[in-house]
Amino acid sequence: MTGRPDEPPAADRSGEPLLRVRGLKKHYPITEGVLRREVGRVRAVDGISFDVYPGETFGIVGESGCGKSTAATTLLRLEEPTDGEVLFDGADVSAASKAELKRFRRRAQMIFQDPTSSFDPRMSVGESVAEPLRIHGMRDRDRRRRIAQDLLERVGLSADDVDRYPHEFSGGQKQRIGLARALVLNPDLIVADEPVSALDVSIQAEILALMRRLQEEFDLAVVFISHNLSVVREVCDRVAVMYLGEIVEVGPTERLFADPQHPYTRALLSSIPTPDPRERGRGIELTGDVPSPSDPPSGCRFHTRCPEIVQPDGYEFEQVHWRRVMDLRAKLDRGEVGRESALDLAAAQSTATAGATDGARATGTPPDEARAAIRRAFDLPEALTDERAEAVLSEALGLVVDGDSDRAAALLAKEFSTPCERRRPRAAAVDDGWSATCHLLDGSRRSEGVEPLPGRED
Numbered sequence: 059m060t061g062r063p064d065e066p067p068a069a070d071r072s073g074e075p076l077l078r079v080r081g082l083k084k085h086y087p088i089t090e091g092v093l094r095r096e097v098g099r100v101r102a103v104d105g106i107s108f109d110v111y112p113g114e115t116f117g118i119v120g121e122s123g124c125g126k127s128t129a130a131t132t133l134l135r136l137e138e139p140t141d142g143e144v145l146f147d148g149a150d151v152s153a154a155s156k157a158e159l160k161r162f163r164r165r166a167q168m169i170f171q172d173p174t175s176s177f178d179p180r181m182s183v184g185e186s187v188a189e190p191l192r193i194h195g196m197r198d199r200d201r202r203r204r205i206a207q208d209l210l211e212r213v214g215l216s217a218d219d220v221d222r223y224p225h226e227f228s229g230g231q232k233q234r235i236g237l238a239r240a241l242v243l244n245p246d247l248i249v250a251d252e253p254v255s256a257l258d259v260s261i262q263a264e265i266l267a268l269m270r271r272l273q274e275e276f277d278l279a280v281v282f283i284s285h286n287l288s289v290v291r292e293v294c295d296r297v298a299v300m301y302l303g304e305i306v307e308v309g310p311t312e313r314l315f316a317d318p319q320h321p322y323t324r325a326l327l328s329s330i331p332t333p334d335p336r337e338r339g340r341g342i343e344l345t346g347d348v349p350s351p352s353d354p355p356s357g358c359r360f361h362t363r364c365p366e367i368v369q370p371d372g373y374e375f376e377q378v379h380w381r382r383v384m385d386l387r388a389k390l391d392r393g394e395v396g397r398e399s400a401l402d403l404a405a406a407q408s409t410a411t412a413g414a415t416d417g418a419r420a421t422g423t424p425p426d427e428a429r430a431a432i433r434r435a436f437d438l439p440e441a442l443t444d445e446r447a448e449a450v451l452s453e454a455l456g457l458v459v460d461g462d463s464d465r466a467a468a469l470l471a472k473e474f475s476t477p478c479e480r481r482r483p484r485a486a487a488v489d490d491g492w493s494a495t496c497h498l499l500d501g502s503r504r505s506e507g508v509e510p511l512p513g514r515e516d
C-alpha cells in the first residue's frame with residue numbers, strides 16, 4: 059500500500075518472501091457413469107506462481123470464474139492442490155503434516171466475502187472471535203474473553219459487543235468482527251477473498267481503511283482477491299491479473315495500472331467506470347465467448363477474445379477486422395454458421411431493412427445477399443483492405459453459402475492461423491518484478507516473421 063498519506067510504509071521486498079507459490083494447480087475431475095470414470099478436468103487454477111513479502115499487499119484480480127478464489131483456498135490448503143508448491147516462511151505447506159498444517163493455520167488466516175455465512179448464529183460474537191484460540195489450546199475462558207474484547211475494540215466495535223449475536227450487527231460490522239477473528243491468533247498473513255464486495259460503497263471505504271490500519275499495527279502481509287479493479291488499485295502494492303486459471307501479468311500496481319502490458323489487462327482496465335465524460339465509452343470490447351476452464355483454448359488462452367491477437371504472416375489489415383474474422387472462424391469451427399443460418403440471416407436483414415412481409419428467403423436469396431449477411435452479422439466490411447486476405451474471406455463465405463462449411467472452416471484455419479493459437483506465450487520481463495505473458499512481448503513473433511512492438515528489441 060503505497061502513495062497515500064494514511065498508509066503504512068511500502069513493504070520491504072529485499073529479503074525473503076513470506077509466501078512463495080510455484081506452479082500451483084487445482085483441477086477438479088469431471089466424472090461420468092456409476093464407476094465415476096474421469097472424462098475431463100476443470101482447470102480452475104493451472105500453474106500459477108508468485109511471491110508475497112512481509113508487510114506487502116498482493117492483489118489477485120480477474121473476472122468471476124478466472125480461478126482467483128480457488129487460488130486462495132488452495133494456497134491455504136483449505137483445498138488440496140493438484141500440483142505445485144506453496145512455501146510459507148521457507149516451509150513447504152503443500153507437503154505439510156497435520157501438525158505442521160495446524161501451525162501454518164495459526165499464522166495464515168482467511169477472510170471471506172460474506173461475513174454473515176462465516177459465523178455460527180448460535181455463538182456470541184465473543185465466542186466466535188475467540189474460537190480459534192480454543193481450537194489452538196487456550197483453555198482459560200476468561201482470558202479468551204478478554205482477548206476477544208480487546209480485538210473488538212481494535213476493529214472499531216465495543217468490548218460490550220462480546221455477548222451479542224451476529225444477527226444484531228450490520229454487514230460492515232460483521233466484516234469488522236471477521237477481521238477480529240482473523241487477527242486473534244496474531245497471524246503473519248491474511249488472505250482476503252472479496253472482503254468488501256458484499257458491502258455498500260460507503261462502508262467499503264471504512265473497512266479498507268481499517269484493514270490498512272490493522273495491517274500496519276499487526277505487520278501483516280495480505281493477499282487481496284477482488285474483481286473490483288478500483289479497490290485493488292486503492293489497496294495493493296503489487297497485483298497479479300488472472301485469466302482462465304493462469305496469471306497473465308504481474309507487477310507493481312501503480313505502474314501496471316498506468317501502462318498495462320497484456321492485452322487482457324488493457325481490456326480489464328478500460329472497463330473501469332470513470333467520472334470524466336471524455337473518457338467514457340473508451341472501454342475495449344471483448345468479443346468471442348468466454349471459454350470453459352474444462353476446455354481451455356490452445357496456445358494463449360486469451361486468443362479467442364484478444365483484440366490484439368497476432369495476424370498471420372503475409373497478411374496485414376485492420377486489427378478490428380482481423381478479430382472479427384477470427385470470431386467468424388470460431389463459429390464456423392463450432393458448426394454455428396452454415397448455409398441455412400446465412401439464408402435466415404439474409405432474410406431477416408432484408409425484412410428489417412425493406413419492411414417486406416415475405417422474407418428474402420421465401421423468394422430465393424441470391425448468394426451475394428447471403429454472403430453480405432454474414433459480413434454484416436460479424437461487422438465485417440464489404441472488402442478487407444488486404445487483397446489477399448479478402449480473396450480468402452470471399453472464397454470461404456462462398457463455400458458457406460454453397461453449403462460446404464467444413465471446407466470454409468478448413469480454408470480459414472489454414473490461411474488465418476495465428477501463433478497465438480499455436481504456441482503458449484512465455485512470461486516476458488517488462489521491468490524488475492513486472493512481467494506479462496504474451497507473444498507481443500516474448501520475442502517469439504520474430505521467429506514467425508512478425509516485428510516486435512517498438513521499443514521491445516528483446
Ligand code: SF4
Pocket residue numbers: 320321322358359360361362364365366367368478483495496497498
Ligand atoms: S499472445 Fe496473442 S492472443 Fe495472447 S494476449 Fe498476446 S496477442 Fe493476445
